[in-house]
Amino acid sequence: MGAPVATPPAVPPPGKVPPPPAKAAVEGSATWRLVDRIGLAICWVLGLLFCAIAVAIVVYLLSQGIKYLRPSMLVTPATAGFAQGESGGFSDALAGTLIVAAMGIAIALPIGIAIAVWLVEYGRPAGLARITESTIEAIAGIPSIVLALFGTVIFSSTALGFLSRTSDGVVFGRSFFAASTMLALVALPLVVASTREGLQSIPRHVREASYAVGKTKAATTRRILIPASRPQIATGAMLGLGRIIGDTAIIVVLLGATQNFAPVEDAAFPFDYLRGAGTTLTNFVYEASPTGNLNQPQKAYAAAFVLLLMVLALNAAVDVVHRRARKVGAWSS
Amino acid sequence: MEFLTPPPPPIRRLKLEDAKAAQQVAPPAGIATGGDVPVDRGPYGHRSTGTSQARGGFTGARRSIGAPQFSIRRMEIDDVSVSYSNREAVKSVSLPVRQGEVLAMIGPSGCGKTTLLRSLNRLTELTSTATLRGRILLDDVDIVLIEPTLLRRRVTMVFQQPNPFPMSVFDNIAYVLREQGSRRQRKKTLEPRVHSALDRAGLFEEVKDNLDHPALKLSGGQQQRLCIARALAAEPEVLLLDEPCSALDPQSTQVIEDLIVKLRDDVAVVIVTHNLQQAYRIADHVAFMYLGELVEYNSATALFGSPRERRTQEYVSGAFG
Numbered sequence: 001m002g003a004p005v006a007t008p009p010a011v012p013p014p015g016k017v018p019p020p021p022a023k024a025a026v027e028g029s030a031t032w033r034l035v036d037r038i039g040l041a042i043c044w045v046l047g048l049l050f051c052a053i054a055v056a057i058v059v060y061l062l063s064q065g066i067k068y069l070r071p072s073m074l075v076t077p078a079t080a081g082f083a084q085g086e087s088g089g090f091s092d093a094l095a096g097t098l099i100v101a102a103m104g105i106a107i108a109l110p111i112g113i114a115i116a117v118w119l120v121e122y123g124r125p126a127g128l129a130r131i132t133e134s135t136i137e138a139i140a141g142i143p144s145i146v147l148a149l150f151g152t153v154i155f156s157s158t159a160l161g162f163l164s165r166t167s168d169g170v171v172f173g174r175s176f177f178a179a180s181t182m183l184a185l186v187a188l189p190l191v192v193a194s195t196r197e198g199l200q201s202i203p204r205h206v207r208e209a210s211y212a213v214g215k216t217k218a219a220t221t222r223r224i225l226i227p228a229s230r231p232q233i234a235t236g237a238m239l240g241l242g243r244i245i246g247d248t249a250i251i252v253v254l255l256g257a258t259q260n261f262a263p264v265e266d267a268a269f270p271f272d273y274l275r276g277a278g279t280t281l282t283n284f285v286y287e288a289s290p291t292g293n294l295n296q297p298q299k300a301y302a303a304a305f306v307l308l309l310m311v312l313a314l315n316a317a318v319d320v321v322h323r324r325a326r327k328v329g330a331w332s333s
Numbered sequence: 334m335e336f337l338t339p340p341p342p343p344i345r346r347l348k349l350e351d352a353k354a355a356q357q358v359a360p361p362a363g364i365a366t367g368g369d370v371p372v373d374r375g376p377y378g379h380r381s382t383g384t385s386q387a388r389g390g391f392t393g394a395r396r397s398i399g400a401p402q403f404s405i406r407r408m409e410i411d412d413v414s415v416s417y418s419n420r421e422a423v424k425s426v427s428l429p430v431r432q433g434e435v436l437a438m439i440g441p442s443g444c445g446k447t448t449l450l451r452s453l454n455r456l457t458e459l460t461s462t463a464t465l466r467g468r469i470l471l472d473d474v475d476i477v478l479i480e481p482t483l484l485r486r487r488v489t490m491v492f493q494q495p496n497p498f499p500m501s502v503f504d505n506i507a508y509v510l511r512e513q514g515s516r517r518q519r520k521k522t523l524e525p526r527v528h529s530a531l532d533r534a535g536l537f538e539e540v541k542d543n544l545d546h547p548a549l550k551l552s553g554g555q556q557q558r559l560c561i562a563r564a565l566a567a568e569p570e571v572l573l574l575d576e577p578c579s580a581l582d583p584q585s586t587q588v589i590e591d592l593i594v595k596l597r598d599d600v601a602v603v604i605v606t607h608n609l610q611q612a613y614r615i616a617d618h619v620a621f622m623y624l625g626e627l628v629e630y631n632s633a634t635a636l637f638g639s640p641r642e643r644r645t646q647e648y649v650s651g652a653f654g
Contacts, residue, residue, distance in 0.1 A: 205492045208456060209560065213509045213567050214486035223508060228499045329549030331496055 058308065065305020068298040074306070078259040078284075084296045090303050092260045093284035096176075097245055097310070099273075100255075100280055103180035104187055104244040109237055111184070112191030117221055119192075120199040140189035144182075148253035151182040155254070164275055165264045174256040176274040182250045187240030194236030198229025203331050231325030238318045242311055248282040257283055259294070281307045401617050404433040407570055407601040408453065408488075413467035415448050415457060422448045424625040425467065430571060432601040435593060437616030437633070439606060441654035445625040446605045450573050453603065454488035455481050471570070489564035490573040494580055495556035497548035497563075502540050505548045505559055506530050509566040526566065533599075534562035535592050554585025561592065565600070572596065574604040578611065590615050609649060613637050621645045 029037055073089030081087035115132065123129035139147075155164055156173030164175035202225060210220040226233070256262065256277025263272035279287075281303050286292050288300035408430035415423040423445040430436055430453075438446040448457060455476060457463045469476045476484055498505050506527040507520070527544075531537040536558045540551070548559055557577055564572055574593065578586040593602055594615050606612050612619055612633065619636045621629045621644075629636060629645045640646040648654045 203494065203496065205494055206496045206498070208459065209490075209492055209496045209563075210498070210508075211459065212454060212456060212485055212490035212492075212573075213563060214482040214484075214489075215508075216482055224498050328499060328547050331494065331549070 058312075061301070061304055061308055064301040065308070067301070069302040069305055073299070073302055077261075078294075084298050087294070087296060087299070090281065090284045090299065090306075093279045093281045093303065094306065096255070096261070096278040097280040097282075097307075099176055099278070100180055100183060100251070101241055101244050103176065103274075104183035105237055105241055107181060107184035108187040108191050108240055109233075112188050112236065112240075113195050113226065113233060115188075116192045116195035116199060117226070120196055121217065121221055121225070136189050136192050139185060140193075143249070144186055144247050145249035145253070147182050147185055148250040151178055151250065151254045154178075155181075162275075165277070172256075172277075174254050174277050176255065176276070176278055179250055179255040182254055183244045183247055186243050186247055186250070190239045190243060191233070191236040194232045194239065195229060198232025199225055201232075202228050206331060231321050234321045235318050238314045238321070242314050245280075245307065245310055245314075246282060248286055251280050251283045252286070255279065255283070257287070259284075259287065281310075401433045402598065404431040404617075406430070407432045407472060409468075409470040409473075410449070410453070411468040411470065413449070413452065413465065413469060415445070415452055415463060415465050417460065418462045422625055423452070423622075426622070426627040428620055428627065428630060430601050430603055431618075432570070433598055434617035435597045435602045435604060435615050437604050437606055437612035437619045438622060439609060439612050439619060439648075440622035440628075441648070442607070444622045446620075446622050447575055449622070450490075450575055450603060450605050453571065453573055454485045454490055456485075456490065486567040487569055488571040488573060489567050489569040490575065491557070491560050491564050491577050493576045495553055495560055497551070497556050497559050499547070499549055501545045502531075502548045502551070502559060503527055503544040505563055506566045509563055530562045530566035531559075533565050533596070534558045535588065535595075536562055552585070554581050554588060557581060557585065557589060558592065561589070565596075569600055571601045571603065574602065576605055576607060579607065586611070609637075621648060623648065 029040055032040070070089070073091075074094060075091050076089040077092045078090060079086070079088035115136070119129055119132060152173050154160065155175070155178035156171050158169070158171060160173075161171040163177040165172040206224065206228075207220055210224050211217070215223075251257065256279075258277045258279055261273055261276060261278050263276040265272070267275055284303045285300045285307065288294045288296045288303065290297055292300075406429050410426055410428040410430070412425045412427050413423060414421060414425050426445075426449060428436070438450065440446050448463075451457045452465055453469060453476075457465060458481070471479065471484070471487065476488075479487075498508060500508070503520070507523045510523050510526055528537060528541075531540065536555060539555060540546075540559075548556065551559060557580075561572075561574075561577070577593075578589055581589070590611065593604065596602055597617070604612075604616070616633045619631065619633045620627055621636065621640075621642075623644055629640060629642045631641070636645065637649055640649055
């Protein structure tokens with residue numbers, strides 16, 4: 001082989017100034033291949049179409065809802081009547097939704113956090129952790145009507161008679177307790193998933209920094225890890241709440257699907273209502289829709305409007321939590 | 334196949350040294366400069382150009398710290414080996430750790446220096462595959478006999494990445510002072526100790542008005558000093574630093590280096606570093622590790638000026654690593 005040839009340095013010939021670079025370094029699609037440009041166009045169109053559909057649904061429901069919603073509906077329970085103007089409002093359904101949401105998330109949140117902490121921080125024996133993981137994924141995939149059916153079996157058992165109406169030893173099995181417990185199961189996978197995400201996003205050296213000043217694993221989890229994943233936990237709770245508020249099947253099967261509260265007679269104040277049957281907004285919308293027993297579509301729109309506002313508020317809350325979390329800052333790796 | 338013309342000498346990075354600062358700081362008496370040290374370059378003839386340039390990094394005037402005033406033996410690493418599953422990361426290392434001095438551990442990546450550092454406060458035990466043989470003594474007590482949480486309050490550690498906890502500056506320090514997980518102690522009673530810890534880390538003046546601000550909003554250098562303050566708040570006897578400046582800019586690095594030298598009288602300081610210049614600037618003793626072995630342990634001037642081992646000389650001169 002010959003001597004290596006030194007490559008001359010790339011100096012532009014004198015007198016010829018290289019053209020200035022384009023104004024911005026942002027790549028335009030003008031130079032792309034045709035297929036890529038068509039692909040981009042399809043993405044744009046589908047994205048805009050989806051936006052349009054979502055906006056149309058929300059705007060239609062809001063406009064219909066505003067048209068039929070009367071403030072009095074929020075405070076009067078449903079009553080029997082022949083015309084839509086005589087049949088009262090849906091205050092019991094609204095209260096039922098709030099009760100079910102509060103109880104469901106009160107059950108799902110602590111259990112979900114505990115499961116996530118165990119999976120991420122301990123997770124031993126590994127086989128058991130894997131089984132837990134896939135069990136939770138399975139629960140997330142089970143249709144809620146199936147969970148509801150399962151709930152009727154459990155809550156109709158004599159041992160759990162104290163959670164619902166009981167007469168002559170026969171357990172009714174439908175109550176706010178029963179429905180909330182099963183709804184918690186619906187929300188649980190979401191809480192677990194986002195809490196795990198939060199815990200996993202904390203770098204290992206942050207945990208070690210806590211151990212390295214003599215803190216136990218329990219103290220580290222309580223004071224560092226759970227507070228640090230608070231935004232994700234909050235997100236999980238909001239998503240879970242959304243699922244609970246929106247669920248109909250469990251309500252129909254496990255809450256008795258009445259139009260009003262039906263408290264039991266032989267219990268003290270909160271428990272008479274919680275042990276009794278009731279209804280929620282989703283159930284009310286279903287019943288008031290043309291397929292339901294009430295067939296009062298205007299009331300259905302009004303109730304759906306309230307439901308929609310609640311869901312939109314939850315979405316906004318998730319957004320706020322995320323923005324707050326960004327403000328606090330994060331570790332570099 | 335042979336080159337007809339000899340290949341050019343490898344281009345080496347010159348030391349990043351501020352020439353002005355070097356002029357201002359006079360070399361302390363008694364520290365050998367490179368010119369005084371006879372260097373045998375025989376075996377590395379073909380690298381002679383590069384070698385002499387790299388060596389220049391350790392002859393400079395930046396080593397401004399004086400000799401230690403005193404030194405007390407606090408920890409004793411006695412024939413320690415650490416293995417992960419089958420791979421031996423540290424091979425029978427023996428070293429003293431003294432208060433009053435800064436001990437630097439240098440060596441290429443994967444040479445076991447961080448593992449050795451982590452075994453000093455039993456952080457290696459968090460890795461389930463790690464096993465340790467040999468003894469590590471803290472004030473003549475084997476550390477396996479000390480309860481880990483207690484040991485880690487006496488031997489605290491600062492990490493490579495600044496990792497303040499996601500709470501306020503004040504709470505970062507208060508967290509260390511409080512009992513396990515408790516929140517009971519009032520802010521007022523903790524205040525003096527929090528302030529003194531921040532003060533020892535040289536951070537108090539900068540953050541005294543913003544003690545309630547989230548710690549993750551501080552600059553990188555401030556975050557790392559907060560981590561040092563956190564480690565000092567436990568009133569440790571030994572402070573371990575795992576490449577504390579590797580994620581920082583030169584100015585913050587210098588502030589932290591000055592701080593480390595200042596701390597050496599109160600606590601025994603062990604620092605792991607990739608940066609040879611840094612080890613030269615701040616260490617009193619240097620341990621050079623290679624492939625898990627302790628190759629050479631000597632005073633910084635001796636190890637950089639006239640290394641006994643050939644591998645040390647090669648590493649220090651930049652021939653590998």
